[in-house]
Amino acid sequence: MIATESLSKRFPRVTALDRLTMDIGPGVTGLVGANGAGKSTMIKILLGLSPATEGRAEVLGLDVATKGAEIRERVGYMPEHDCLPPDVSATEFVVHMARMSGLPPTAARERTADTLRHVGLYEERYRPIGGYSTGMKQRVKLAQALVHDPQLVFLDEPTNGLDPVGRDDMLDLIRRVHSDFGISVLVTSHLLGELERTCDHVVVIDGGKLLRSSSTTDFTQSTATLAIEVTDSDEHPDGTGALREAFARRGIETTTGGELPGAGHTVLVTAQGEETYDIVRDVVADLGLGLVRMEQRRHHIAEVFRPAAEAATEEPVTERAAAWAATAAAQQTGGARDER
Ligand SMILES: Nc1ncnc2c1ncn2[C@@H]1O[C@H](COP(=O)(O)OP(=O)(O)OP(=O)(O)O)[C@@H](O)[C@H]1O
DSSP states (O other), rough: OOEEEEEEOOOOSEEEEEEEEEOOSHHHHEEEETTTTHHHHHHHHHHHSSSSSSEEETTEEEETTTOOHHHHHHHHOOOOOOOOOTTTTTHHHHHHHHTTTOOOHHHHHHHHHHHHTTTTTTTGGGGGGGGGGEEEEEEEEHHHHHTHHHHHHHSSSSTOOOOOHHHHHHHHHHHHHHHHOOEEEEESSOHHHHTTTOOOOOEETTEEEEEEEEHHHHHHHTTEEEEEOOOOOOSSSSSHHHHHHHHTTTTTTTTESSTTTTTTEEEEEEEEHHHHHHHHEEEEEHTOOEEEEEEEEOOOOHHHHHHHHHHTSSSSHHHHHHHHHHHHHHHTTTTTOOOO
């Protein structure tokens, strides 16, 4: 769907994209990075609206440097900032955008009605946009990106300004753009966690550089640890403590499950492979404890970047990534350390 090769964009005072190479296939892809990471700049280059300083990029096999118009025919774009005319209704605006994309009048009206219904705007679609809530405006922006039935849509921070419920609704809607219509999606966000359940693939950029590009499951599984919970026994009134000591004797490091209620009874062990499960079974059996739970703990994406947050003294990129990972983790409070 999208391929970039050593793509750079330099403004007089800042390098917005720095030799970025990535390959994005069909599905829902998240482009994640702190404010100023270069996400919007990337989208503008991919739409052929802003020239790259260096490198190449292709969208749907079309070169962004020479085929901008063809790309924009096939790609929908939901900009980050509010850019809707306040005096016209959603219907009038989206019909206009459909006509601009080349649809004949009747088809434009039909597609507009379908698309607005799909994004959840009903009777209010006849009212002027100026009186809409932020959530409704975001839906109009999404509708105009979808109305010409594109193969791919770029959604720039679609959850901006939404409350938690509105944010969840928007994320579900984005997922359905792909599952119901087969349209691939590139969605940007500065919140790592929020794209975790929506995206098949996540690309993380910081200071215009690629930090990581991988499937969401790779992200969340690569740091998987085992969460183990055991009973106490007469012989070992503190079963959890006894378990940790037994692991220590075998040279296996453990941590506890954090500060959530009940987490003190959870022992976390880094899974080195299948044999870790066997070791846990043997250790628990030797101690004569009951095994209440042994499950793979899936990390949230923000946790992958936690080590960066703890070593925030190095180069500027790391500092920014650290501050942002810390913010992302804080924004997920309550869910970030849940065990699934
Ligand atoms: N036209 C421009 N002229 C000069 N600098 C620019 C221009 N557009 C973007 N920049 C700078 O390039 C960097 C990347 O900006 P960009 O808007 O792509 O980031 P972003 O990841 O989309 O962040 P945000 O979510 O805040 O929009 C920023 O430092 C920004 O100030």
